[in-house]
Amino acid sequence: MKWPAHVEALQGAVVALGARELGPNAARWDSSAGFEPTFAAKVADWGLFGVSVPEVQGGAGAGLLGAAVVIEEIAAHSGSLAMRLALHEGVAVGFALGLADTSLLARLIGNGGFAGWVGLGRGVTAEQSSDRLRLQGSVCMAPGDGDLVVAGHGTGGPRVGFVAADQLSSGRARAACGLRAVGWTDVVIDADVEHSGNAAVAARLGARLSVLIGAVACGLARAAISQATAYAQVREQFGQSIAQFQAIQWKLANGATERDAAWLLVTDAAGRLDAQRPAANEAAARAQLAAVRMSVSACSEALQVHGGYGYTREFPIERLLRDARACTAIDRGDDDLRAALAAAITARFE
């Protein structure tokens, strides 16, 4: 697909980076359930933080579309890193952009580490006083132990605030099935923060994250389909390459078509959010819904093409499937998304 020149350039850089730095390390990050402590600094050096931030504010100026393209590319190598970036760029950077908070932006684009997100419905209470927001709760499986953007419900409705890592106490690390290197950790939140946002802010951050989760899912699926295609051409059974069987061809063709469909939904939603077009949040919800479902099924079918080998850790396909499955558990699940979409349809047709 053709992108604006600066997005293409970024994508090209990430392709090279992926082959050199990400692909060779992805399996290790997965099995050790984390990145090395200095890794976030490298990611900052590579310019992967702040892709969606305008250049005048210190970012790459590629919008959410650019972030989606970069994250999709990264996911083809490491789902965990891609999801880390989706949370960081989608939510934390989005929050700072909304506030036009330059020092927060500088922290997020520089070497402040990966920031994560605790969305609505995780049991956090949020009480807004005149100038401060108090966030309290204990959360199971927050992404990592860095800074967090936290959403919670309070008497005045939903609020979101930025909680720095030193205001959090982290509990036990959770061993997850997929996206393991994200570093899932229980945290206790009891913080008093200055900057906060309302329900509309929470919805916008959720939509940004939807798009980028969709990008992660699409990158995983692309890698899975291409690995299955390559494997089908070298594996021989019944005296011919298994790629000659229509049963195999159909899996590949269906996977590629569904993947392209989902990727178009993702990039279209990114463009709508960048241009602040109406109903962009709905487009984002559809993108996440379609992309995550597609990814689980494409990775599963791609594993099937690998036969028994697909089930072993000799091939990366099992990790792709675990990562795709984990995408279904990040932020809004399938049913939350469909409930939101059904409400939007009702509002249009009643």
Next chain:
Amino acid sequence: MDLTLSEEHEALVRMVREFAIREVQPKAAAIDRDSRFPSELVARMGELGLMGIEVEVEYGGSGLDPIAYVLAMEEVSVACASTAVIMSVNNSLVCDPLVKFATEAQKQRWLVPLASGLKLGCFMLSEPEAGSDAAAQRTVATPDGDGWVIDGIKNWITNGPQADVGILFTMTDRAAGHRGITAFIIDMHADGVRRGHKDDKLGIRGSHSSQVSFDQHRVGPEQLLGKVGEGFKVAMSTLDCGRIGIAAQALGIARASFEAAAAYACMRKTFGKRVIDHQAMGFLLADMETELEAARLLTLRAAAAKMAGRRHSVESAMAKLYASEAANRLAKAAIQIHGGNGYVTEFPVERFYRDAKITEIYEGTSEIQRLVIAADLLRA
């Protein structure tokens, strides 16, 4: 890729939507019930410039781009898929190959009246024994003086009973296989061209298809389309474009299904609440709209690739495959959401269901699209 519509596209959508809602939609149920070919709507589409959308103005067309074609096809298909396929055959299966392969003199003689809607075209590739395997042509063109004499039978030819002009594929050199196929432009009113009875069909009943048989039909050299032996290339490149039109037709049927179902689910009450407020129904509608939007984007992507002058066989195949299967799922779901009312002809969704099925069959079945997509993946 930016798929935002231009002002010109928006204006076209407004114009076609108004025509579809005011003039087409009120007649759609009766057209289907009576299997009536809607000649007056075909004439109106000619007046509105919808019969040669992408043909340059100097050749009688509207001079618009492939995205405009998709948008117009979608709007007409929402109202009546029969009327839409009459339009799509003329646009993409007849005008399109003439634009690409006809000489200047041929364009003046054949393209101008077709694109301006004065004449109607048909595309004659399929035969009783050659459908998916289109290269297995049995219709033969035998050299005769400076021209050819044609014998054979074509099957399921959309617009066959009404067409004035046809694009015909014949075998001129059997030993050469698909490189022995040659295309001609046919005057459908000439001697030696006979149309069979219209087919009685499950859906798109207002669009008539029939056999067309050729018995010692003589054509002159001025009727040769492209070069001798180039017919298969003409057919395949035409279908690459035609599939965008069928994807758009499917998109229209899918949208009609979704809109009817959403409106019904918001109105009908069961167990004290609206149908849409039952989770199983509301979630189903959310899935339907997601598939609808995905079908739209794949179709627009194929049109954008055509517009950029790139080869777009795979984009077209994906668009047609996805949109046609989505249309079938959505039409089926729309019936389910309507309950018993979905099964009776008083409501339009049973028509959408019957009409949707054809989009998985013509211009290359879903299986053929999967073969195209898989072959491309395995080549890469």
